[in-house]
Amino acid sequence: MAALIEVLAAGLFHAAVLFLVAAGLQLVFGVQRILNLACGSFYALGAYLGVTAGGLALGAGLSPLLALPLLVLAGAAVAALGPPVERLLRLVYDRDESFQLLLTFALVLMFQDLIRMGWGSQPQQVEGVYLAYGQVQLGAARIPVWNLLVLAAAIAIAGGLGLFLQRTDFGRILRATAENRRMAASLGVDTGRVYAAVFTLGTALGGIGGALVVPAAAAVPEKAVELVVEAFAVVVIGGLGSMPGALAGAAIVGLLRAGALLVWPELELLAVYAVVVAVLLLRPAGLFGRPAA
Amino acid sequence: MRGGALLAALAAVAALAAAPPLLGEYRTTLLLPVFGYGVALLGLNLLFGYGGLVSFGHAMFVAAGAYAAAVVTGVWRIESFEAVLLAAAAAGLALALPVGALCARYTKIFFGMLTLAFGMLFHSFLFKFYGLTGGDQGMRVRRPTLLGLEFEELDKTAFLVGPYYWYCLAVAALLALLMWRIVRSPFGLALRAQRDNPRKAEYLGVEVRRTRFVAFLVSAAFGAVGGAMLAVPTGLADPELAYWTHSGTLVFMTLLGGFAHFAGPLLGALAYVLLQDWLMSLTPYWRLLLGAVLALIVLACPQGLMGLPALLRARLAARRRRAAAPHPAPAE
Amino acid sequence: MSPPLLETYRVGRRYGDFVALRDVTLRVHPGETVAIVGPNGAGKTTLVNVLTGLLRPSEGWVRFLGSDIAGAGPVRLAQLGMARAFQLVQVFPELTAAETIAVGALAQAGRGRRMLASLGADRALRARVEEVAAVFGLGPVLHRPARELSQGQKKLLDVASAFALRPTVILLDEPTSGVATADKHGIMATLTEAARRAGVQALLLVEHDIDLVETYATRVVGLRGGEVLADLPVRAFFADEEVTAALVGRRPARGAQG
Ligand SMILES: Nc1ncnc2c1ncn2[C@@H]1O[C@H](COP(=O)(O)OP(=O)(O)OP(=O)(O)O)[C@@H](O)[C@H]1O
Numbered sequence: 001m002a003a004l005i006e007v008l009a010a011g012l013f014h015a016a017v018l019f020l021v022a023a024g025l026q027l028v029f030g031v032q033r034i035l036n037l038a039c040g041s042f043y044a045l046g047a048y049l050g051v052t053a054g055g056l057a058l059g060a061g062l063s064p065l066l067a068l069p070l071l072v073l074a075g076a077a078v079a080a081l082g083p084p085v086e087r088l089l090r091l092v093y094d095r096d097e098s099f100q101l102l103l104t105f106a107l108v109l110m111f112q113d114l115i116r117m118g119w120g121s122q123p124q125q126v127e128g129v130y131l132a133y134g135q136v137q138l139g140a141a142r143i144p145v146w147n148l149l150v151l152a153a154a155i156a157i158a159g160g161l162g163l164f165l166q167r168t169d170f171g172r173i174l175r176a177t178a179e180n181r182r183m184a185a186s187l188g189v190d191t192g193r194v195y196a197a198v199f200t201l202g203t204a205l206g207g208i209g210g211a212l213v214v215p216a217a218a219a220v221p222e223k224a225v226e227l228v229v230e231a232f233a234v235v236v237i238g239g240l241g242s243m244p245g246a247l248a249g250a251a252i253v254g255l256l257r258a259g260a261l262l263v264w265p266e267l268e269l270l271a272v273y274a275v276v277v278a279v280l281l282l283r284p285a286g287l288f289g290r291p292a293a
Numbered sequence: 294m295r296g297g298a299l300l301a302a303l304a305a306v307a308a309l310a311a312a313p314p315l316l317g318e319y320r321t322t323l324l325l326p327v328f329g330y331g332v333a334l335l336g337l338n339l340l341f342g343y344g345g346l347v348s349f350g351h352a353m354f355v356a357a358g359a360y361a362a363a364v365v366t367g368v369w370r371i372e373s374f375e376a377v378l379l380a381a382a383a384a385g386l387a388l389a390l391p392v393g394a395l396c397a398r399y400t401k402i403f404f405g406m407l408t409l410a411f412g413m414l415f416h417s418f419l420f421k422f423y424g425l426t427g428g429d430q431g432m433r434v435r436r437p438t439l440l441g442l443e444f445e446e447l448d449k450t451a452f453l454v455g456p457y458y459w460y461c462l463a464v465a466a467l468l469a470l471l472m473w474r475i476v477r478s479p480f481g482l483a484l485r486a487q488r489d490n491p492r493k494a495e496y497l498g499v500e501v502r503r504t505r506f507v508a509f510l511v512s513a514a515f516g517a518v519g520g521a522m523l524a525v526p527t528g529l530a531d532p533e534l535a536y537w538t539h540s541g542t543l544v545f546m547t548l549l550g551g552f553a554h555f556a557g558p559l560l561g562a563l564a565y566v567l568l569q570d571w572l573m574s575l576t577p578y579w580r581l582l583l584g585a586v587l588a589l590i591v592l593a594c595p596q597g598l599m600g601l602p603a604l605l606r607a608r609l610a611a612r613r614r615r616a617a618a619p620h621p622a623p624a625e
Numbered sequence: 626m627s628p629p630l631l632e633t634y635r636v637g638r639r640y641g642d643f644v645a646l647r648d649v650t651l652r653v654h655p656g657e658t659v660a661i662v663g664p665n666g667a668g669k670t671t672l673v674n675v676l677t678g679l680l681r682p683s684e685g686w687v688r689f690l691g692s693d694i695a696g697a698g699p700v701r702l703a704q705l706g707m708a709r710a711f712q713l714v715q716v717f718p719e720l721t722a723a724e725t726i727a728v729g730a731l732a733q734a735g736r737g738r739r740m741l742a743s744l745g746a747d748r749a750l751r752a753r754v755e756e757v758a759a760v761f762g763l764g765p766v767l768h769r770p771a772r773e774l775s776q777g778q779k780k781l782l783d784v785a786s787a788f789a790l791r792p793t794v795i796l797l798d799e800p801t802s803g804v805a806t807a808d809k810h811g812i813m814a815t816l817t818e819a820a821r822r823a824g825v826q827a828l829l830l831v832e833h834d835i836d837l838v839e840t841y842a843t844r845v846v847g848l849r850g851g852e853v854l855a856d857l858p859v860r861a862f863f864a865d866e867e868v869t870a871a872l873v874g875r876r877p878a879r880g881a882q883g
Pocket residue numbers: 640643645663664665666667668669670671672712
């Protein structure tokens with residue numbers, strides 16, 4: 001029972017992080033119709049920025065209890081890359097999907113080495129934060145408070161995103177652009193600005209996801225390419241472009257991995273991809289996606 | 294034109310056959326993966342260039358071929374390379390039967406995602422089922438015999454840059470010939486027709502799904518045979534062969550050569566191998582440069598190296614026109 | 626009278642709650658050129674889609690050469706001998722005109738699946754392609770990719786590839802839409818002549834241009850709101866002021882040039 005709860009908590013922690021990355025992927029796909037393979041690279045960059053910022057701040061005597069806001073900020077700093085990368089991708093908006101995919105793949109290759117140049121290939125972690133918040137005792141199970149905080153942060157971000165998309169003028173413009181580019185443009189929407197903003201927001205989400213993990217697990221350069229496929233799995237299961245889909249998909253993937261680890265570790269990722277394949281075959285539009293016309 | 298193509302092909306084969314003594318051991322070793330990749334990419338491009346289907350899971354078949362080579366030579370202790378190639382093709386087909394039956398229902402982004410998911414499914418199988426596949430250690434591929442000959446007197450490098458090199462050149466040439474026939478057959482025409490306009494193709498009697506499925510099978514078999522050819526020099530079949538980034542690299546190589554031309558994938562394999570080697574000699578951060586090259590091709594030269602002459606010609610003509618007409622000509 | 630080639634009985638088709646076709650009963654006999662007319666949204670394209678097995682009717686049945694073809698799909702219909710050209714011109718942009726025609730010709734010959742036969746060395750195929758191309762005046766552009774052809778040539782190529790199937794019946798959804806008015810008669814003349822030469826037994830034609838309908842059709846089926854309002858020989862159709870007023874608006878001045 002205790003093991004079950006601990007696994008569940010770990011699964012939800014993972015799901016929270018996946019949601020952030022997948023939400024970025026969804027935003028960009030929803031509006032620009034580009035599937036960004038480099039979303040994992042933004043995640044990895046966020047992780048390393050988190051390592052650096054965390055190391056510096058803690059070294060300078062910052063209380064570990066302030067690590068959460070600090071890491072959120074450090075991760076969000078990846079957003080600085082949003083506008084230039086979006087400018088680059090803008091060159092292929094009306095090209096074939098395969099070219100869009102390949103251009104983002106080129107970004108994956110480049111970021112992988114940029115990260116190596118900046119931080120080397122050794123695993124790096126922010127020490128002394130993970131357990132600084134203590135653990136909660138649930139029966140015999142102990143769950144680090146950090147995990148719960150990250151979960152809460154992800155839920156808060158999800159809620160904030162939902163409100164932003166549904167209630168604000170910019171959110172409405174964004175959804176209108178996702179619905180119909182040309183119509184939005186003819187109504188006077190500055191689609192260029194919308195694209196840049198959306199992409200930047202997506203980048204920030206990925207970066208925050210990465211930064212929140214480093215107290216719990218070390219950052220490694222390979223994480224960039226590993227995470228893409230998982231984020232991919234999330235959006236396929238949830239439905240391309242759908243925010244509720246990202247939430248559901250992340251929960252499914254996170255819990256599935258954790259559950260498989262408990263029951264039959266060999267099946268960990270296998271189970272995820274098997275679900276992806278099943279969803280693509282039975283409901284290609286995903287659980288929350290609209291079927292293509 | 295046809296005669297020209299034949300002549301160019303013969304010249305290329307002759308040049309490659311004559312190369313080893315001129316290039317020396319190191320550079321000949323460098324050329325070895327070109328044949329394996331060339332074959333695998335011919336398969337990939339049947340789907341990509343001719344069928345309009347971009348697979349992000351082709352590496353799965355390359356890996357299947359490599360593991361088939363490991364099982365045949367290492368576990369079954371059969372040393373004949375001919376048996377290895379047949380087993381690889383069979384393994385590729387066996388894997389492609391279920392995968393292709395499902396993937397042939399989709400196109401575009403969904404085809405890409407589904408192939409990627411299947412590729413990763415296969416990767417995690419290779420990675421996690423330690424008892425069967427050796428997990429992250431992979432499986433050893435032992436040195437095969439060629440046409441029943443053992444070449445005992447040759448050490449490993451001499452074997453690879455000698456008989457193995459020529460054998461692979463011959464296999465690649467024969468398979469290229471086979472692929473040449475396939476793309477110029479009624480089937481190849483149907484494949485291109487469904488790429489351009491599936492609805493119209495159906496009304497002209499093309500069984501679109503069946504066509505895609507058959508192309509998928511052929512593509513997989515080529516991928517697996519290429520994988521087996523690649524695994525002998527490295528002596529290893531490991532799960533990273535099936536990783537999605539390897540699939541991405543395969544698409545990259547094809548694009549580099551030019552997916553719109555029959556010889557594009559072959560040229561792409563050669564160019565990529567040389568480019569990678571050169572970049573690796575320049576800097577440990579060669580991926581950065583490789584990524585930049587890929588971005589440049591996507592943006593500036595989507596037809597790849599094969600399309601370069603036409604691109605340059607067009608640029609030149611445009612410049613000459615501008616020079617000849619200093620005043621902007623009125624639009625028609 | 627000989628048995629009908631193509632026959633529908635009380636066919637209905639719904640899109641959700643919207644009824645696009647209601648109670649359509651129709652027969653097409655050898656030798657006929659049947660024009661389907663009606664205002665925009667009358668259900669003409671829907672009817673053609675039902676007749677070509679692309680859409681399964683919600684009610685009623687469709688038969689071609691005596692066998693039920695409801696939802697049979699285009700490939701099977703092509704094999705049975707029904708061809709279709711679309712309202713919006715459909716070509717294969719990267720295929721040459723010759724290759725486009727060859728796709729249909731190979732399917733018709735039952736050789737479309739072969740994987741090792743050489744297209745280049747197939748003399749019979751080349752002869753057939755040239756024969757079809759000649760009928761449509763496509764000889765000079767035979768080796769140009771379709772994307773380089775003019776709109777009118779694309780239209781002809783679209784139809785030519787359908788003719789390569791040697792169909793018994795051919796359905797043409799607005800064969801002259803998107804073509805300059807001056808060319809319309811030329812295209813229709815080419816089409817009917819080609820049909821006669823190719824042994825096509827009946828033509829079904831969706832057409833807005835009343836002048837063309839009057840010149841080339843033998844029978845006119847008027848659709849409105851998804852229902853058949855009139856099914857009359859061409860003379861009788863145009864003689865009935867009430868029917869023409871309801872279906873085609875004004876009666877065109879004879880011989881008027883658009
Ligand atoms: N897939 C669909 N889903 C819902 N409604 C449809 C669909 N296709 C057609 N309709 C509707 O059915 C009606 C008939 O359409 P159809 O295209 O058959 O008309 P048409 O007579 O060919 O018109 P046009 O002259 O404009 O080509 C129209 O009102 C159209 O809006």
